[in-house]
Amino acid sequence: MAVEVTPQGTQGTQGAQAGDDGTGDQARAAVVEAALAALDLDAKTRLLAGRNMWSLPALPEIGLASLVMSDGPIGVRGIRWTADDPSIALPSPTALAAAWDPDLARRAGVLLAQEARRKGVHVLLAPTVNLHRSPLGGRHFEAYSEDPYLTGAIGSGYVRGVQSGGVGTTVKHFVANDAETERFTVNNLVPARALRELYLAPFEAIVAGAHPWGVMTAYNTVNGTTMTEHRHLVQGVLRDEWGFDGFNVSDWMAARSTTGAIEGGLDVAMPGPLTVYGDLLADAVRDGRVAEATVDDAVRRVLLLAARVGILEGAAPVVPEPPATVDGEALAREIARRSFVLVRNEPVRDGSPGQEPVRNEPVRDGRRILPLDPARPGRVALIGAAARDARVLGGGSATVFPARVVSPLDGLTAAFPDGALSYAVGADPSDELAPADQGFTLRALCRDASGTLTGERSLPNGHLQWLGDDLPDGVPYETLHSIEIKGTFTPRESGEHAFGTRGLGAFTLTVGDRVLFDGFQDLGDESDPFEAFFGSPSERGKVALTAGEPVEVSLRCTLDQRFTPPLPGVVFALVHLGPRRDPEALIAEAVEAARAADTAVVVVATTERVESEGFDRADLALPGHQDELVRAVAAANPNTVVVVNSGSPVELPWRDEVAAVLLGWFPGQEGGAALADVLLGTAEPGGRLPTTWGALADAPVTDVTPTDGELSYSEGVFIGYPAWEKSGATPSYAFGHGLGYTDWTYESLTVDGDAGPDEVTVTVRVRNSGDRPGREVVQVYAAPEVPDIPDPRDPGSGAVLERPARRLAGFAGVEAAPGETAEAVIRLPRRAFEFWDEGAGGGANEDAGAWALAAGSYAVEAGRSVADRRLTATVKI
DSSP: OEEEEOOOOSSSOOOOOTTOOSOHHHHHHHHHHHHHHTOOHHHHHHHTBOSSSSBOOOBGGGTBOOOBEEEOSSSOOOSSOOTTSOOOOOOOHHHHHHTOOHHHHHHHHHHHHHHHHHTTOSEEEOOBOOOOOSTTOTTGGGSOOSOHHHHHHHHHHHHHHHHHTTOEEOEEEETTOOOOTTTTTOEEEOOHHHIIIIISHHHHHHHHHHOOSEEEEOSSEETTEEGGGOHIIIIIIIIIITOOOSEEEEOTTOOOOHHHHHHHTOOBBOSSSSOSSTHHHHHHHHTTSSOHHHHHHHHHHHHHHHHHHTOBTTSOOSOSSOOOOOOHHHHHHHHHHHHOEEEEEOBOOOSOTTOOOOOSOOOSSSOBSOSOOSSOOOOEEEEOHHHHSOOOSOBSTTOOOOSOOOOHHHHHHHHSOTTSEEEEOOOOSOOSOEESOTTEEEEEEEEOTTOOEEEEEEESSSEEEEETTOSOTTOOGGGOOEEEEEEEEOOSSOEEEEEEEEESEEEEEEETTEEEEEEEEOOTTOOOHHHHHHSOOEEEEEEEEOTTOOEEEEEEEEOOTTOOOSSSEEEEEEEEEOOOOOHHHHHHHHHHHHHTSSEEEEEEEOOTTTSBTTOOOSOSOOSTTHHHHHHHHHHHOSSEEEEEEOSSOOOOTTGGGSSEEEEOOSOOTTHHHHHHHHHTTSSOOOOOOSSOBOOGGGOSOOOOSOBTTEEEOTTTTOOHHHHHHHHTOOOSBOTTOOOOSSOEEEEEEEEEOTTOGGGEEEEEEEEEOSSSOEEEEEEEEEEESSOOEEOTTSTTTTOEEOOOSOEEEEEEEEEEOTTOEEEEEEEEOGGGGEEEETTTTSSSSTTOOEEEEOOSEEEEEEEEETTEEEEEEEEEO
């Protein structure tokens, strides 16, 4: 069997749209010009400003419907954040990247287009293709990888899938939005070479290979210019150099200047109705500060987008009929199990705890701990609060509300024979109050100043977030005086339950017949209202409750008229924490359960206070007492499997003390079912690491905190595995690592490079030398024989240009049955042998520089990870 993989495009012309014959945009352009000619200045500038939180205004005079956008990337929330309209929740983007399969990403995109169309959404605000520059980046779960090539490949598949369903994408956040600290204002100082070779590279690949219909510009500043006004990068690079013909929308509230934004290439300022466009832009044209032709160019791009998605009369949509229906739950389960990365899998041990661990070498006289025997799994102790209350997605704008969530406890209970599975909490990752969820049934009741009920809506949990028009029907924001979160709580544990509040305003909190709090919450010492809305909760009291006995709960919030939010809306939360138990007692119970079992499965996790939009991480440690739990369980049972439920790397100080480590990411709504598939061997864990995992003390790039408003990317092109290799430190698990359930022998590697750098083809032959069918990700790295070359900016000085020891240049997934061979044929892109010459083009201005071929000999290496390279051949460029 042979699999041929072509490189992700970084050069060349863009292909035809999905469902198009290549001439469709020409016909649409004629309709766009006619529509543009019929608009006056006020209508044009109004079209470029958000009508509300999620949409642009309709213009009936030209047959234009309102364009609706929605957050992604793992689901489609729609314009209302409500459980009444649930969404499929796919695994996190890090999980999707861990599958190393652009076609799987395409299939995910097709499903999300289906969801978008169901919810009346025309444009998905995704994918996020910023890089994992530092492991402390708080939003890395929402991005794909530390590697620009892998990011571009997965992002291209995602964009092609979404747009094949007739829904637009906005590739974000353009550019260098790689951390959260001071993200609205930080000036990221990025060297030109690093900007081109790393941070712009995924965007370039996606523009060339997938033709996205939109790009979102970021909050941050790059080298002194805020991204919503960065004419050089938006107009000069994105449009003129790469040929991007889509629309450019701001991140929400990122646009700060009317003339700066429109001259910088920003087409749409979101959200509305208060933006720097609309009337302000019309005034700027009339005052002569902005040419109307500049406005017309932006309007053309918006109208072309409207034509492509089918909401401009007279223009044929790119996709007249949606693709065949996709089973969302089945695809979510498939992505999850294919994303799980098995990083350690030792043989079953019958010896006493403390026995010297056996390293990952081929097993001849015994079997590895995973997979468990589905016919005779033995007694399995499932341990961990995260096994019962699953963390399936990251916090922030990526949040959606699925109709169901299959936790590890749910999935394993359904899959294991009766009596085989026991459960113990062991340790809870958080002792902080969190939005009311398990056991709560809640509604939100809206009242005006007279106390009259004006509307109501169900709530998925105790966190209420209504922004813009996201209020219940018939409830105008202007007359909204108070909102009451009301319902019942049925506890699953007896004891003292803590209740509290988060947000701003006057609160009255009642549980049963007790008023726990009646007072006012203001900003206090906190200057950032976002921290008040989303930060630390305030405990207001405890109530003794009995398991299974429901109690009425109510939290009434009277809006704070002294505080005007940046957007019309309401954000506050009813928070709760179950009975606090002694951590040592919980761990002792888990140890007894593990000691009585044949296998212990411990699920550990991060929390929303560790990984979320809006802040970076302080460290890479698992929260709470989870590390102590793992060590205690492993000491009691040598056959301990640890499932790590986090969106991005955490430290695993006990990794050599346990039999197996399975990285499960944020696995989406079907994560528990997928985990059962993998543990019992119905499917193999198909993932490979898209990002290096290691200790923070060894990580080569850790700085995410600006100094005086600036963050220097002083490491240049050395992030991720190239930086680890340069530093000489050994990570816990290398980029590309993943074991699967079978063994692979790399038999041959041939390189055909006679036609030059544009036609380097690598053929790798592998054999499944194990006893199970499997899938292997064949990874190809290009390693220059002489990494450092004379600096072309000053060739006679002896200065050198440092280059990474190797970079990922291509990959392919192949499948084979036991004993069978498979062949991967991978064409390497020219870019694998190029660098950005900052001195080309003359001068040190931002327009200087060009791609240059780094001639010489290269080792073309094929293997299972960047640290496990099996075969090498040489090509001369």
